Amino acid sequence: MTTIGALQVSPVGLGCMGMSQSYGPADTDESLATLRRALELGVTFWDTADVYGNGGNERLLARVLAEHRDEVVLATKFGNISGDEARSRTSYRARADAGKTWFVDGTPSYVRRACDASLARLGVDTIDLYYQHRVDPDVPIEETVGAMAELVAAGKVREIGLSEAAAATIRRANAVHPVAALQSEYSVWERGLESSILPTVRELGITLVPFSPLGRGMLTGTIRSVDELGEDDMRRRLPRWQGGNLAANLDSVAVVERIAAAHGASAAQVALAWLLAQHGPTVPIPGTKRARWLEANAATSDLVLTADELAELAELRATGQRYHDAMMRAVEL
Numbered sequence: 001m002t003t004i005g006a007l008q009v010s011p012v013g014l015g016c017m018g019m020s021q022s023y024g025p026a027d028t029d030e031s032l033a034t035l036r037r038a039l040e041l042g043v044t045f046w047d048t049a050d051v052y053g054n055g056g057n058e059r060l061l062a063r064v065l066a067e068h069r070d071e072v073v074l075a076t077k078f079g080n081i082s083g084d085e086a087r088s089r090t091s092y093r094a095r096a097d098a099g100k101t102w103f104v105d106g107t108p109s110y111v112r113r114a115c116d117a118s119l120a121r122l123g124v125d126t127i128d129l130y131y132q133h134r135v136d137p138d139v140p141i142e143e144t145v146g147a148m149a150e151l152v153a154a155g156k157v158r159e160i161g162l163s164e165a166a167a168a169t170i171r172r173a174n175a176v177h178p179v180a181a182l183q184s185e186y187s188v189w190e191r192g193l194e195s196s197i198l199p200t201v202r203e204l205g206i207t208l209v210p211f212s213p214l215g216r217g218m219l220t221g222t223i224r225s226v227d228e229l230g231e232d233d234m235r236r237r238l239p240r241w242q243g244g245n246l247a248a249n250l251d252s253v254a255v256v257e258r259i260a261a262a263h264g265a266s267a268a269q270v271a272l273a274w275l276l277a278q279h280g281p282t283v284p285i286p287g288t289k290r291a292r293w294l295e296a297n298a299a300t301s302d303l304v305l306t307a308d309e310l311a312e313l314a315e316l317r318a319t320g321q322r323y324h325d326a327m328m329r330a331v332e333l
Contacts, residue, residue, distance in 0.1 A: 014035075
């Protein structure tokens with residue numbers, strides 16, 4: 001087990017976003033079966049957000065939580081606004097006209113309202129770990145975290161976290177209330193945290209929760225072309241999946257696959273094992289909606305990489321930025 005603040009969590013968690021959006025059509029029955037299989041395997045740290053499926057992902061988890069709440073360490077997030085919620089705001093059109101496609105709300109009133117809405121959709125009394133999904137550049141982080149601290153005092157939230165926050169923001173937030181976790185993209189080939197953010201969370205005793213630890217599926221070695229993805233799959237629009245970037249990234253995947261073959265393991269297991277071997281508390285949350293991939297991910301803790309293998313993997317870097325420019329402007333604020 002690993003700790004996030006006072007929470008005891010499974011070494012590898014489960015990212016639930018793909019059950020409701022972004023990576024092809026949803027399959028409710030398959031997703032529910034995967035969640036129940038996660039309980040059987042001891043993968044009990046589940047990550048969702050209010051924006052995933054416009055609340056649908058939280059409602060999906062609620063169907064399992066109704067009978068198994070005490071078995072799950074539940075994390076959800078607030079702050080990213082989309083759909084009808086975004087369009088209802090008076091500033092939405094002005095932001096859209098200015099090319100700002102990312103709408104974030106970190107005002108204290110919204111923090112409180114969003115928490116109550118998530119509690120209702122999830123059908124629970126308390127959220128174990130509550131993150132700000134993205135930092136609101138228009139609201140001081142002290143105000144946002146102050147409202148989150150009030151939720152802790154009220155018993156609605158156990159621990160708080162940030163997502164995609166810069167080092168200075170993390171320090172300011174932690175001065176208001178202890179930040180238990182930072183969720184950001186980190187993997188064997190996405191290493192942008194290492195210059196300032198990772199040292200900061202290690203210094204402050206904050207657990208790192210890497211999302212997309214498998215490079216949005218590319219590090220599994222199971223996808224070779226965007227033609228294999230559905231028309232509505234978000235990866236078709238991401239720079240790392242385009243043209244020459246994709247070809248260069250598949251060369252990196254070949255290194256992971258070679259090491260995996262030497263262990264009789266999968267490429268995904270090697271990528272996760274590299275993360276688990278890093279210094280400091282780290283809980284990756286690979287996303288899946290299929291039980292067979294969940295089972296392989298859960299077995300990662302049995303894989304031990306050699307020092308030479310870890311060093312070789314540490315040299316890998318992805319080609320191309322994570323998101324398109326507009327989305328990149330919303331990270332590490």
